[in-house]
Amino acid sequence: xxxxxLNPRTALTFAILALIVLAFAPPRLAGWVGAFSxxxxxxxxxxxxxxxxVLGLRLTDRELSPNESETLSLMRQExxxxxRETNQLRAENDVLRRVIAELQQGLELNxxxxxxxxxxxxxxxxxxxxxxxxTVRAGVREGVEPKASVAVIRGVxxxxxxxxxxxxxxxxxxxxxxxSAGPIQxxxxxxxxxxxxxxxxxxxxxxxxxxxxRTESVLLPTGAESASLDPAGGDAIxxxxxxxxxxxxxxxxxQSAQMLEIGIVESVQLLPEDMRIRSVVVRPQxxxxxxxDVTLRVxxxxxxxxxxxxxxxxxx
Amino acid sequence: xxxxxxxxxxxxxxxxxQAVKGPLAVGSTTIAPSFVIPLVxxxxxxxxxxxxxxxxxxxxxxxxxxxxxxxGVTELVVVGPSALGYLIGAYFxxxxxxxxxxxxxxxxxxxxxxxxxxxxxxxxxxxxxxMMYTDAYSFPALTELGHRLLASVYTGAAGLVMAxxxxxxxxxxxxxxxRERRFxxxx
Numbered sequence: 001x002x003x004x005x006l007n008p009r010t011a012l013t014f015a016i017l018a019l020i021v022l023a024f025a026p027p028r029l030a031g032w033v034g035a036f037s038x039x040x041x042x043x044x045x046x047x048x049x050x051x052x053x054v055l056g057l058r059l060t061d062r063e064l065s066p067n068e069s070e071t072l073s074l075m076r077q078e079x080x081x082x083x084r085e086t087n088q089l090r091a092e093n094d095v096l097r098r099v100i101a102e103l104q105q106g107l108e109l110n111x112x113x114x115x116x117x118x119x120x121x122x123x124x125x126x127x128x129x130x131x132x133x134x135t136v137r138a139g140v141r142e143g144v145e146p147k148a149s150v151a152v153i154r155g156v157x158x159x160x161x162x163x164x165x166x167x168x169x170x171x172x173x174x175x176x177x178x179x180s181a182g183p184i185q186x187x188x189x190x191x192x193x194x195x196x197x198x199x200x201x202x203x204x205x206x207x208x209x210x211x212x213x214r215t216e217s218v219l220l221p222t223g224a225e226s227a228s229l230d231p232a233g234g235d236a237i238x239x240x241x242x243x244x245x246x247x248x249x250x251x252x253x254x255q256s257a258q259m260l261e262i263g264i265v266e267s268v269q270l271l272p273e274d275m276r277i278r279s280v281v282v283r284p285q286x287x288x289x290x291x292x293d294v295t296l297r298v299x300x301x302x303x304x305x306x307x308x309x310x311x312x313x314x315x316x
Numbered sequence: 317x318x319x320x321x322x323x324x325x326x327x328x329x330x331x332x333x334q335a336v337k338g339p340l341a342v343g344s345t346t347i348a349p350s351f352v353i354p355l356v357x358x359x360x361x362x363x364x365x366x367x368x369x370x371x372x373x374x375x376x377x378x379x380x381x382x383x384x385x386x387x388g389v390t391e392l393v394v395v396g397p398s399a400l401g402y403l404i405g406a407y408f409x410x411x412x413x414x415x416x417x418x419x420x421x422x423x424x425x426x427x428x429x430x431x432x433x434x435x436x437x438x439x440x441x442x443x444x445x446x447m448m449y450t451d452a453y454s455f456p457a458l459t460e461l462g463h464r465l466l467a468s469v470y471t472g473a474a475g476l477v478m479a480x481x482x483x484x485x486x487x488x489x490x491x492x493x494x495r496e497r498r499f500x501x502x503x
Contacts, residue, residue: 008366008370009366012366012369012370012373015373016373016400016403019373019377019395019396019399019400020396020400022394022395022396023394023395023396023397023400023442023446024396024442024445024446026449026450027390027392027450027452030393030394030395031392033381033393033394033395034384034391034392034393036381036393037381037382037384037393040378040381040382041381041382041384043327044330044331044334044378044382046331047327047328047330047331047334048330048331048332048334048335049331049335050331051331051332051335051336052335055335055336055339124334124382125334125338126382126383126384127330127333127334127337127379127382127383128346128379128383128398129337129338129341129345129346129348130346130383130443130455130460131383131384131385131386131453133384133385133386133391135384146389147389161388163386163388163389163390163391164384164386164390164391165391172384172386172391174386174388178386179454179456180385180386180387180388180453180454181386181388182387182388205344205456205459206343206344206345207344289338290338290339
Protein backbone atom coordinates (compact mmCIF):
# COMPACT_ATOMS: atom_id res chain seq x y z
CA UNK A 1 0.00 0.00 0.00
CA UNK A 2 2.79 2.42 1.00
CA UNK A 3 4.71 1.52 -2.16
CA UNK A 4 1.66 2.36 -4.22
CA UNK A 5 1.25 5.72 -2.47
CA LEU A 6 4.90 6.64 -3.08
CA ASN A 7 4.64 5.75 -6.74
CA PRO A 8 5.58 8.86 -8.82
CA ARG A 9 2.43 8.51 -10.88
CA THR A 10 0.19 8.50 -7.80
CA ALA A 11 2.18 11.33 -6.27
CA LEU A 12 1.72 13.35 -9.47
CA THR A 13 -2.04 12.78 -9.32
CA PHE A 14 -2.13 13.97 -5.70
CA ALA A 15 0.03 17.00 -6.57
CA ILE A 16 -2.30 17.95 -9.43
CA LEU A 17 -5.37 17.60 -7.20
CA ALA A 18 -3.73 19.70 -4.47
CA LEU A 19 -2.78 22.40 -6.99
CA ILE A 20 -6.32 22.49 -8.42
CA VAL A 21 -7.71 23.01 -4.91
CA LEU A 22 -5.10 25.70 -4.11
CA ALA A 23 -5.59 27.49 -7.43
CA PHE A 24 -9.24 28.12 -6.61
CA ALA A 25 -9.01 28.40 -2.82
CA PRO A 26 -10.10 31.79 -1.45
CA PRO A 27 -7.28 33.96 -0.02
CA ARG A 28 -8.14 33.25 3.63
CA LEU A 29 -7.72 29.48 3.07
CA ALA A 30 -4.60 29.62 0.89
CA GLY A 31 -2.81 32.47 2.66
CA TRP A 32 -0.28 30.08 4.22
CA VAL A 33 1.19 29.40 0.75
CA GLY A 34 2.74 32.88 0.90
CA ALA A 35 5.24 31.57 3.47
CA PHE A 36 6.95 29.60 0.67
CA SER A 37 7.16 32.63 -1.60
CA UNK A 38 9.78 34.51 0.39
CA UNK A 39 12.46 31.74 0.22
CA UNK A 40 11.83 31.29 -3.51
CA UNK A 41 12.20 35.04 -4.15
CA UNK A 42 15.31 35.10 -1.96
CA UNK A 43 16.87 32.36 -4.09
CA UNK A 44 15.80 33.91 -7.40
CA UNK A 45 17.08 37.42 -6.59
CA UNK A 46 20.82 36.57 -6.84
CA UNK A 47 20.12 34.49 -9.95
CA UNK A 48 18.53 37.39 -11.83
CA UNK A 49 20.91 40.09 -10.56
CA UNK A 50 23.88 39.07 -12.78
CA UNK A 51 21.69 39.24 -15.89
CA UNK A 52 20.40 42.67 -14.89
CA UNK A 53 23.92 43.95 -14.29
CA VAL A 54 25.43 42.43 -17.42
CA LEU A 55 22.59 43.54 -19.69
CA GLY A 56 22.20 46.91 -17.92
CA LEU A 57 18.47 46.44 -17.50
CA ARG A 58 17.83 48.42 -14.34
CA LEU A 59 17.74 52.20 -14.31
CA THR A 60 20.61 53.41 -12.22
CA ASP A 61 20.96 56.83 -10.63
CA ARG A 62 23.10 57.96 -13.56
CA GLU A 63 20.43 56.93 -16.09
CA LEU A 64 17.74 58.69 -14.10
CA SER A 65 19.54 61.98 -14.67
CA PRO A 66 21.12 61.77 -18.14
CA ASN A 67 23.43 64.42 -19.64
CA GLU A 68 23.87 66.20 -16.34
CA SER A 69 26.93 66.76 -14.29
CA GLU A 70 26.87 65.26 -10.83
CA THR A 71 26.77 68.71 -9.22
CA LEU A 72 23.85 69.85 -11.35
CA SER A 73 21.99 66.63 -10.65
CA LEU A 74 22.57 67.04 -6.91
CA MET A 75 21.43 70.66 -7.05
CA ARG A 76 18.31 69.69 -8.99
CA GLN A 77 17.57 66.97 -6.47
CA GLU A 78 18.09 69.42 -3.61
CA UNK A 79 15.79 71.97 -5.28
CA UNK A 80 13.05 69.33 -5.74
CA UNK A 81 13.39 68.39 -2.09
CA UNK A 82 13.12 72.01 -0.94
CA UNK A 83 10.12 72.60 -3.18
CA ARG A 84 8.34 69.62 -1.71
CA GLU A 85 9.22 70.78 1.78
CA THR A 86 8.02 74.30 1.02
CA ASN A 87 4.71 73.00 -0.25
CA GLN A 88 4.33 70.73 2.72
CA LEU A 89 5.29 73.48 5.19
CA ARG A 90 2.89 75.86 3.53
CA ALA A 91 0.16 73.29 3.81
CA GLU A 92 1.17 72.50 7.39
CA ASN A 93 1.04 76.18 8.20
CA ASP A 94 -2.56 76.23 7.00
CA VAL A 95 -3.35 73.10 8.92
CA LEU A 96 -1.75 74.45 12.10
CA ARG A 97 -4.04 77.43 11.96
CA ARG A 98 -6.93 75.04 11.60
CA VAL A 99 -5.58 72.87 14.45
CA ILE A 100 -5.36 75.87 16.73
CA ALA A 101 -8.97 76.62 15.96
CA GLU A 102 -9.94 73.00 16.56
CA LEU A 103 -7.87 72.70 19.74
CA GLN A 104 -9.71 75.67 21.05
CA GLN A 105 -12.83 73.58 20.60
CA GLY A 106 -11.24 70.72 22.53
CA LEU A 107 -9.93 68.64 19.62
CA GLU A 108 -6.43 67.21 19.28
CA LEU A 109 -4.60 66.50 16.09
CA ASN A 110 -1.06 65.39 15.41
CA UNK A 111 0.12 66.40 12.00
CA UNK A 112 3.87 66.37 12.39
CA UNK A 113 4.81 62.80 11.69
CA UNK A 114 8.61 62.33 11.61
CA UNK A 115 10.03 60.13 8.89
CA UNK A 116 13.33 58.39 8.41
CA UNK A 117 14.73 57.92 4.90
CA UNK A 118 17.20 55.37 3.65
CA UNK A 119 18.27 53.88 0.35
CA UNK A 120 17.40 50.23 -0.39
CA UNK A 121 18.10 48.13 -3.49
CA UNK A 122 15.32 46.60 -5.57
CA UNK A 123 16.30 42.94 -5.72
CA UNK A 124 13.55 41.58 -7.89
CA UNK A 125 10.27 42.03 -9.59
CA UNK A 126 7.35 39.70 -10.07
CA UNK A 127 7.83 36.71 -12.37
CA UNK A 128 4.48 37.39 -14.04
CA UNK A 129 4.16 40.86 -15.57
CA UNK A 130 0.47 41.00 -14.62
CA UNK A 131 1.69 41.90 -11.14
CA UNK A 132 4.42 44.59 -10.98
CA UNK A 133 5.27 44.22 -7.31
CA UNK A 134 8.90 45.10 -6.50
CA THR A 135 10.90 43.22 -3.87
CA VAL A 136 13.07 45.63 -1.87
CA ARG A 137 15.90 44.59 0.43
CA ALA A 138 14.70 46.31 3.60
CA GLY A 139 12.34 44.85 6.15
CA VAL A 140 11.14 45.01 9.71
CA ARG A 141 14.76 45.27 10.91
CA GLU A 142 15.02 48.63 9.14
CA GLY A 143 11.69 49.77 10.58
CA VAL A 144 9.58 49.21 7.47
CA GLU A 145 5.88 49.25 8.28
CA PRO A 146 3.15 48.22 5.86
CA LYS A 147 1.01 51.06 4.49
CA ALA A 148 2.90 53.69 6.50
CA SER A 149 6.11 53.29 4.46
CA VAL A 150 6.46 54.66 0.96
CA ALA A 151 9.16 54.33 -1.67
CA VAL A 152 10.49 57.23 -3.72
CA ILE A 153 13.29 57.86 -6.20
CA ARG A 154 15.48 60.96 -6.38
CA GLY A 155 13.97 62.20 -3.14
CA VAL A 156 10.55 63.33 -4.33
CA UNK A 157 9.33 61.06 -7.14
CA UNK A 158 6.77 58.62 -5.81
CA UNK A 159 7.27 54.91 -6.60
CA UNK A 160 4.68 53.19 -4.44
CA UNK A 161 3.97 51.97 -0.99
CA UNK A 162 4.84 48.92 1.06
CA UNK A 163 2.10 46.29 0.99
CA UNK A 164 1.54 43.05 2.89
CA UNK A 165 3.60 42.00 5.87
CA UNK A 166 7.30 42.81 5.43
CA UNK A 167 9.69 40.08 6.49
CA UNK A 168 12.82 40.75 8.55
CA UNK A 169 14.91 41.53 5.47
CA UNK A 170 12.52 42.16 2.59
CA UNK A 171 9.39 44.07 1.79
CA UNK A 172 7.14 44.38 -1.26
CA UNK A 173 6.45 47.73 -2.86
CA UNK A 174 3.42 48.06 -5.11
CA UNK A 175 4.05 50.79 -7.73
CA UNK A 176 1.20 53.30 -7.77
CA UNK A 177 0.95 52.81 -11.55
CA UNK A 178 -0.06 49.17 -11.10
CA UNK A 179 -3.74 48.55 -11.82
CA SER A 180 -4.09 46.75 -8.47
CA ALA A 181 -2.91 49.85 -6.60
CA GLY A 182 -6.28 51.48 -7.21
CA PRO A 183 -7.12 55.16 -7.69
CA ILE A 184 -4.96 57.93 -6.31
CA GLN A 185 -5.75 61.61 -5.72
CA UNK A 186 -3.41 64.38 -6.67
CA UNK A 187 -3.21 68.09 -7.25
CA UNK A 188 -1.91 69.77 -10.40
CA UNK A 189 0.69 72.44 -9.62
CA UNK A 190 0.37 75.72 -11.56
CA UNK A 191 3.78 76.77 -10.29
CA UNK A 192 6.43 75.47 -7.91
CA UNK A 193 4.31 76.45 -4.89
CA UNK A 194 0.97 77.26 -6.46
CA UNK A 195 -1.81 74.70 -6.22
CA UNK A 196 -4.03 74.06 -9.22
CA UNK A 197 -7.11 71.85 -9.39
CA UNK A 198 -7.31 68.46 -7.70
CA UNK A 199 -7.65 65.30 -9.76
CA UNK A 200 -8.76 61.73 -9.19
CA UNK A 201 -6.44 59.40 -11.12
CA UNK A 202 -6.80 55.74 -12.06
CA UNK A 203 -3.86 53.60 -13.24
CA UNK A 204 -4.32 52.48 -16.86
CA UNK A 205 -1.91 49.54 -16.61
CA UNK A 206 0.51 51.01 -19.17
CA UNK A 207 2.48 53.06 -16.66
CA UNK A 208 0.27 56.14 -16.91
CA UNK A 209 -2.78 57.35 -14.97
CA UNK A 210 -5.92 58.98 -16.23
CA UNK A 211 -8.62 60.87 -14.38
CA UNK A 212 -10.97 63.82 -14.15
CA UNK A 213 -9.97 67.25 -12.96
CA ARG A 214 -12.10 68.54 -10.09
CA THR A 215 -13.88 71.76 -11.00
CA GLU A 216 -14.50 72.72 -7.39
CA SER A 217 -11.95 73.71 -4.76
CA VAL A 218 -11.10 70.70 -2.59
CA LEU A 219 -9.61 70.56 0.90
CA LEU A 220 -6.36 68.62 0.50
CA PRO A 221 -5.12 66.21 3.20
CA THR A 222 -2.26 68.60 3.96
CA GLY A 223 -4.76 71.25 4.97
CA ALA A 224 -4.38 73.49 1.92
CA GLU A 225 -7.08 73.92 -0.69
CA SER A 226 -6.89 73.16 -4.38
CA ALA A 227 -7.68 75.96 -6.79
CA SER A 228 -10.96 76.49 -8.54
CA LEU A 229 -9.58 79.45 -10.51
CA ASP A 230 -6.43 79.58 -12.59
CA PRO A 231 -3.76 82.26 -11.98
CA ALA A 232 -5.27 84.46 -14.73
CA GLY A 233 -8.60 84.41 -12.95
CA GLY A 234 -10.25 81.95 -15.31
CA ASP A 235 -11.57 78.49 -14.70
CA ALA A 236 -8.84 76.44 -12.93
CA ILE A 237 -9.16 73.33 -15.06
CA UNK A 238 -8.77 75.50 -18.17
CA UNK A 239 -5.31 76.50 -16.91
CA UNK A 240 -4.00 72.93 -16.83
CA UNK A 241 -1.39 72.33 -19.51
CA UNK A 242 0.81 69.42 -20.56
CA UNK A 243 4.07 69.40 -18.65
CA UNK A 244 2.63 70.58 -15.33
CA UNK A 245 3.62 68.63 -12.25
CA UNK A 246 1.05 66.58 -10.33
CA UNK A 247 1.64 65.99 -6.63
CA UNK A 248 0.13 63.47 -4.25
CA UNK A 249 -2.77 64.73 -2.14
CA UNK A 250 -4.58 61.61 -1.00
CA UNK A 251 -5.88 60.88 2.49
CA UNK A 252 -5.40 57.15 2.08
CA UNK A 253 -1.62 57.68 1.81
CA UNK A 254 0.60 58.48 4.82
CA GLN A 255 0.74 62.14 5.81
CA SER A 256 4.50 62.12 5.27
CA ALA A 257 3.98 61.16 1.62
CA GLN A 258 1.75 64.10 0.73
CA MET A 259 3.11 66.45 -1.94
CA LEU A 260 5.47 63.84 -3.38
CA GLU A 261 5.55 63.99 -7.16
CA ILE A 262 3.23 61.60 -9.02
CA GLY A 263 4.26 62.66 -12.50
CA ILE A 264 3.68 65.24 -15.17
CA VAL A 265 0.57 66.00 -17.18
CA GLU A 266 0.98 64.29 -20.54
CA SER A 267 -2.25 65.51 -22.12
CA VAL A 268 -5.51 67.25 -21.25
CA GLN A 269 -8.66 65.99 -22.93
CA LEU A 270 -12.20 67.32 -23.12
CA LEU A 271 -14.86 64.73 -22.46
CA PRO A 272 -17.29 64.53 -25.42
CA GLU A 273 -20.32 64.00 -23.15
CA ASP A 274 -19.69 67.21 -21.19
CA MET A 275 -17.36 69.91 -22.52
CA ARG A 276 -16.97 71.38 -19.03
CA ILE A 277 -15.29 68.23 -17.76
CA ARG A 278 -11.64 67.65 -18.57
CA SER A 279 -9.53 64.59 -17.97
CA VAL A 280 -5.77 64.44 -17.72
CA VAL A 281 -3.27 61.73 -18.53
CA VAL A 282 -0.42 61.76 -16.04
CA ARG A 283 2.82 59.84 -16.47
CA PRO A 284 5.65 59.45 -13.94
CA GLN A 285 8.91 60.98 -15.09
CA UNK A 286 10.72 57.63 -14.71
CA UNK A 287 9.89 53.99 -15.45
CA UNK A 288 9.26 53.21 -11.80
CA UNK A 289 8.99 49.47 -12.35
CA UNK A 290 12.60 49.38 -13.55
CA UNK A 291 14.47 51.28 -10.87
CA UNK A 292 17.46 49.62 -9.23
CA ASP A 293 17.25 51.46 -5.89
CA VAL A 294 14.53 53.26 -4.00
CA THR A 295 14.52 55.58 -1.01
CA LEU A 296 12.19 54.23 1.65
CA ARG A 297 10.41 56.77 3.85
CA VAL A 298 9.44 54.96 7.05
CA UNK A 299 7.82 56.37 10.18
CA UNK A 300 10.53 57.38 12.64
CA UNK A 301 10.15 56.54 16.33
CA UNK A 302 9.02 59.60 18.30
CA UNK A 303 11.94 61.64 19.66
CA UNK A 304 12.42 61.40 23.43
CA UNK A 305 11.12 64.49 25.20
CA UNK A 306 13.71 67.11 26.04
CA UNK A 307 14.32 67.75 29.78
CA UNK A 308 12.66 71.13 29.44
CA UNK A 309 9.57 69.62 27.82
CA UNK A 310 9.44 66.87 30.44
CA UNK A 311 9.67 69.45 33.21
CA UNK A 312 6.95 71.49 31.57
CA UNK A 313 4.77 68.37 31.31
CA UNK A 314 5.15 67.75 35.04
CA UNK A 315 5.94 64.53 36.89
CA UNK A 316 3.22 63.07 39.08
CA UNK B 317 17.44 12.26 -17.32
CA UNK B 318 19.96 14.08 -15.17
CA UNK B 319 17.90 16.02 -12.62
CA UNK B 320 20.93 17.98 -11.40
CA UNK B 321 21.54 19.53 -14.82
CA UNK B 322 17.83 20.22 -15.33
CA UNK B 323 17.74 22.03 -11.97
CA UNK B 324 20.80 24.14 -12.84
CA UNK B 325 19.48 25.08 -16.29
CA UNK B 326 16.00 25.77 -14.87
CA UNK B 327 17.49 28.01 -12.15
CA UNK B 328 19.52 29.97 -14.71
CA UNK B 329 16.51 30.38 -17.00
CA UNK B 330 14.25 31.43 -14.11
CA UNK B 331 16.81 34.09 -13.17
CA UNK B 332 17.06 35.20 -16.80
CA UNK B 333 13.28 35.33 -17.12
CA GLN B 334 12.88 37.43 -14.00
CA ALA B 335 15.58 39.83 -15.15
CA VAL B 336 14.67 40.35 -18.78
CA LYS B 337 10.93 39.74 -18.98
CA GLY B 338 10.07 43.33 -18.03
CA PRO B 339 12.62 45.05 -20.28
CA LEU B 340 11.76 42.77 -23.23
CA ALA B 341 8.02 43.42 -22.85
CA VAL B 342 6.29 45.30 -25.65
CA GLY B 343 5.77 48.77 -24.20
CA SER B 344 4.05 48.56 -20.84
CA THR B 345 2.06 45.45 -21.75
CA THR B 346 2.54 41.90 -20.48
CA ILE B 347 3.58 40.73 -23.97
CA ALA B 348 6.97 39.27 -23.09
CA PRO B 349 8.79 36.03 -23.86
CA SER B 350 9.11 33.13 -21.47
CA PHE B 351 12.42 31.31 -21.25
CA VAL B 352 11.28 28.49 -19.02
CA ILE B 353 8.46 27.29 -21.29
CA PRO B 354 10.92 26.33 -24.09
CA LEU B 355 12.87 24.35 -21.45
CA VAL B 356 9.68 22.57 -20.34
CA UNK B 357 8.89 21.83 -24.00
CA UNK B 358 12.45 20.62 -24.65
CA UNK B 359 12.18 18.19 -21.74
CA UNK B 360 8.71 17.09 -22.83
CA UNK B 361 10.10 16.33 -26.29
CA UNK B 362 12.80 13.97 -25.07
CA UNK B 363 12.30 12.87 -21.44
CA UNK B 364 10.07 10.03 -20.19
CA UNK B 365 6.45 11.24 -19.79
CA UNK B 366 6.32 11.18 -15.99
CA UNK B 367 9.64 13.02 -15.66
CA UNK B 368 8.49 15.64 -18.18
CA UNK B 369 5.26 16.24 -16.29
CA UNK B 370 7.00 16.55 -12.91
CA UNK B 371 9.47 19.03 -14.42
CA UNK B 372 6.64 21.15 -15.87
CA UNK B 373 4.78 21.09 -12.56
CA UNK B 374 7.83 22.07 -10.49
CA UNK B 375 8.98 24.86 -12.83
CA UNK B 376 5.44 26.24 -12.91
CA UNK B 377 5.24 26.04 -9.13
CA UNK B 378 8.38 28.16 -8.78
CA UNK B 379 6.89 30.75 -11.19
CA UNK B 380 3.67 30.78 -9.14
CA UNK B 381 5.55 31.19 -5.86
CA UNK B 382 7.68 33.99 -7.30
CA UNK B 383 4.58 35.94 -8.37
CA UNK B 384 3.00 38.05 -5.66
CA UNK B 385 -0.35 39.74 -6.19
CA UNK B 386 -1.62 42.71 -4.25
CA UNK B 387 -4.66 44.94 -3.98
CA GLY B 388 -2.62 47.75 -2.49
CA VAL B 389 -3.03 46.52 1.07
CA THR B 390 -2.34 42.80 1.31
CA GLU B 391 -0.14 40.35 -0.56
CA LEU B 392 -1.35 37.11 -2.04
CA VAL B 393 0.39 34.15 -3.64
CA VAL B 394 -1.72 31.94 -5.89
CA VAL B 395 -0.20 28.54 -6.64
CA GLY B 396 -1.57 26.47 -9.45
CA PRO B 397 -2.24 28.68 -12.50
CA SER B 398 1.28 28.46 -13.94
CA ALA B 399 2.09 25.00 -12.54
CA LEU B 400 -1.01 23.41 -14.04
CA GLY B 401 -0.74 25.55 -17.18
CA TYR B 402 2.81 24.35 -17.84
CA LEU B 403 1.66 20.80 -17.12
CA ILE B 404 -1.07 21.12 -19.76
CA GLY B 405 1.50 22.47 -22.22
CA ALA B 406 3.90 19.59 -21.48
CA TYR B 407 1.10 17.04 -21.74
CA PHE B 408 0.17 18.37 -25.18
CA UNK B 409 3.79 18.00 -26.36
CA UNK B 410 3.95 14.47 -24.93
CA UNK B 411 0.80 13.59 -26.84
CA UNK B 412 2.02 14.80 -30.22
CA UNK B 413 5.77 14.21 -29.95
CA UNK B 414 5.65 10.90 -31.80
CA UNK B 415 4.51 12.81 -34.88
CA UNK B 416 7.25 15.43 -34.75
CA UNK B 417 10.82 15.86 -36.01
CA UNK B 418 12.01 16.36 -32.50
CA UNK B 419 15.59 17.46 -33.25
CA UNK B 420 14.51 20.30 -35.46
CA UNK B 421 14.78 23.78 -33.85
CA UNK B 422 11.55 24.74 -35.61
CA UNK B 423 9.79 22.00 -33.66
CA UNK B 424 10.91 23.51 -30.35
CA UNK B 425 9.78 26.91 -31.56
CA UNK B 426 6.33 25.73 -32.73
CA UNK B 427 5.73 23.61 -29.64
CA UNK B 428 6.79 26.53 -27.40
CA UNK B 429 4.16 28.71 -29.06
CA UNK B 430 1.42 26.11 -28.53
CA UNK B 431 2.49 25.24 -24.96
CA UNK B 432 2.73 28.93 -24.00
CA UNK B 433 -0.71 29.61 -25.51
CA UNK B 434 -2.27 26.67 -23.65
CA UNK B 435 -0.59 27.71 -20.39
CA UNK B 436 -1.71 31.31 -20.97
CA UNK B 437 -5.34 30.36 -21.61
CA UNK B 438 -5.41 28.21 -18.46
CA UNK B 439 -3.74 30.99 -16.42
CA UNK B 440 -6.33 33.54 -17.53
CA UNK B 441 -9.19 31.07 -16.95
CA UNK B 442 -8.11 30.38 -13.36
CA UNK B 443 -7.69 34.05 -12.48
CA UNK B 444 -10.97 34.98 -14.19
CA UNK B 445 -12.81 32.40 -12.08
CA UNK B 446 -11.03 33.68 -8.95
CA MET B 447 -12.15 37.23 -9.77
CA MET B 448 -15.77 36.09 -9.28
CA TYR B 449 -15.31 35.57 -5.55
CA THR B 450 -12.24 37.57 -4.52
CA ASP B 451 -11.04 41.15 -4.96
CA ALA B 452 -7.56 40.48 -3.61
CA TYR B 453 -6.04 41.86 -6.81
CA SER B 454 -7.11 43.22 -10.17
CA PHE B 455 -7.01 41.05 -13.30
CA PRO B 456 -8.39 42.37 -16.62
CA ALA B 457 -9.12 38.98 -18.21
CA LEU B 458 -9.70 39.94 -21.85
CA THR B 459 -6.64 42.17 -22.06
CA GLU B 460 -4.56 39.48 -20.37
CA LEU B 461 -5.79 36.81 -22.75
CA GLY B 462 -4.86 38.89 -25.79
CA HIS B 463 -1.47 39.75 -24.33
CA ARG B 464 -0.71 36.14 -23.39
CA LEU B 465 -1.61 34.80 -26.83
CA LEU B 466 0.71 37.38 -28.42
CA ALA B 467 3.34 36.57 -25.79
CA SER B 468 3.22 32.91 -26.85
CA VAL B 469 4.46 33.96 -30.32
CA TYR B 470 7.26 35.90 -28.62
CA THR B 471 8.03 32.79 -26.55
CA GLY B 472 8.32 30.83 -29.79
CA ALA B 473 11.05 33.22 -30.94
CA ALA B 474 12.85 32.68 -27.62
CA GLY B 475 12.40 28.93 -28.13
CA LEU B 476 14.05 29.09 -31.55
CA VAL B 477 17.10 30.86 -30.10
CA MET B 478 17.24 28.49 -27.16
CA ALA B 479 17.08 25.45 -29.44
CA UNK B 480 20.62 26.23 -30.61
CA UNK B 481 21.82 26.14 -27.00
CA UNK B 482 19.72 23.22 -25.75
CA UNK B 483 20.06 20.69 -28.57
CA UNK B 484 23.88 20.45 -28.37
CA UNK B 485 23.45 19.76 -24.64
CA UNK B 486 21.10 16.84 -25.23
CA UNK B 487 23.65 14.17 -24.35
CA UNK B 488 24.50 16.02 -21.12
CA UNK B 489 20.83 15.91 -20.10
CA UNK B 490 20.98 12.13 -20.44
CA UNK B 491 18.12 11.87 -22.92
CA UNK B 492 17.96 8.99 -25.34
CA UNK B 493 18.36 10.10 -28.91
CA UNK B 494 15.08 9.27 -30.70
CA ARG B 495 17.08 8.03 -33.70
CA GLU B 496 18.86 5.39 -31.59
CA ARG B 497 15.83 3.15 -31.46
CA ARG B 498 15.36 3.31 -35.22
CA PHE B 499 18.89 2.18 -36.06
CA UNK B 500 19.96 0.53 -32.81
CA UNK B 501 20.25 -3.16 -32.16
CA UNK B 502 16.98 -3.38 -30.32
CA UNK B 503 15.51 -6.86 -30.39
